[in-house]
Amino acid sequence: MVILFNAFNGLIQGAFYALMAVGLSLILGLNGVINFAHGGFMAMAAYFAYTLIPYVGFWGALLIAPILAGAVGYVVEQLIVRRLYLRDPLYSLLATFGLALIIQDLLRTIWGAQGVPLTIPDFLNQPLSDVYFFITGYRLFVVALAIISTIGLFAILRFTRLGIRIRAGNSDLETIAAVGVNIYLLRSANFVLGIMFAGLAGILAAGQIGLTPTMGDELIMPSFVAIVVGGVGSLLGSLVGGLIIGVASGVTAAVYPAATEVIIYVIMGIMLVARPRGLFGQEGLLE
């Protein structure tokens, strides 16, 4: 029963990883950028929500804060990331890495290094069941919202013009540029979409673990692993990868707590040896 409980805990953790990884994966796919600042944007949105909650309430903040983070993401894309598309991946990697440092430092300067709690509505905080294990409504809410937003994303990608262009751009950017799609605009939109996902993940995570300027750091590495395990270029892969490593580290926490973090890297290593392109990855993408 303990293992089951931990597996469920891991599933919730995995939902955070998956939300992060989906955003990262979007940006990696079309923009060709490993967004190191993803964790920073995530924390930024959480702090925006923290500031907004007294004025617009939790639900309003949940809606507005990711949009604000997306707006900051747009400015960043215009000023920095856009200049680096044609260059070696090294440069965008280093630029977003520097950006992560700047964001973290600014968050600490504005809101302080001390962690602050994010107020969530009371009814979400009620324990739903304490018979076998302790579940608050918030945890279920996180899972539900992660599922809904992912379905929403897949619907956008499947049915809207923007989504179809993003998918087309993922498979061949030059061709869609040749048929008249403004790929710079498209990549900006895609970047903002990815950042908004980071923002959503940030607010949800803050409701659970509280807010610190470094909160993104702990989630970004597992998200990288999720992408590698799931396969670069596949959003579904990132999603599944996130859930797998979440559950794996949850179960490990019950059996051998010291290896909670290390297990996900072991899984990645096994995956790379057994199936280098990842669960759902395409061969040779982004190489």
Added chain:
Amino acid sequence: MSSQATEIKHDAAPLQKPAFQQRYAFICLAVALLTVPVWLPLLGGYTDLASRVLIFALAAMGLNLLLGFTGGLSFGHAAYFGLGAYGTGLMLANYTHSTLLAVAVGTMIGGLAATLLGPIAVRRRGIYFSMITIAIGQMFYFIAVRWNSFTGGEDGLTGFSRQPIHMPGFTISLHTTSFYYLVLVCFAVGSWILWTILNSPLGHVFVAIRENQKRLTFLGIRVDVYIAVSFAISGFVVALAGSLDALLDNFTSPDNLKYTLSGNLLIICVLGGMRNFWGPLVGAFIFVLVQDYISSITQNWMTVIGLVFVLSVIFFPLGAMGFFRRRSRS
């Protein structure tokens, strides 16, 4: 290593035989480095700062063999730096009083880890390769944080100090100045090895891999193996730098394994110019000095370092050496 077009054109053959001018510059550099303990205090610096510059320069030059000359974008070399540091620290704390033995063991541990893990990382290329190297590096970070009893956990490893080196007939005390010379010797040996490799047929294969991997594959060269070899060599050099770093502070912490350090090593290469052999030395000089100065005057030093990253990437992708070289040509 990427299929994307690179808008920046680099020299195809970065290592010519030293011309007269270059030999002159090299002698000036050697004299300047040899006399650091004399002139640095006069300028208001301290010798440990120079040791740190050389240590980071050595690490970045090791990384640059893979990054600048083989074209492998590793974001995880902090792991080998940190393993070198922990290896040396743990040897001195628990097993031996010989500083040189501890350095040798630390270097071997870090280098062998790179030798074993390189082949896993080279299964993928490009951005994927970077993500895998980051993740492998973070694994060691978490091991160091979690294995409290052995590594000292998050607080870092203390309880060791560099011991005097006993040679037949004389003893080197390894105070600040003599330790600087130890670092300088290691730096000289490390850079000589790297220089020799780059001017050997092996080094030419590395550069050729960077320039056109596909063509080499058609020529029947096993590109994976060569990238793994480059990875391993750079791992050994970085580990040597790491073990010296542990001796410099008589301390090491999980921060020496974290991806932040990998990022710093990369920006040192880029700042100085990663297509230039001595670029990382220039980069380390700039980076260590800026970091030391900024962190003494403002709390927001992270923002400044972040701006260094962003601005240098956007405006000086060729680094200081590339910038000056282009200047002098035009």
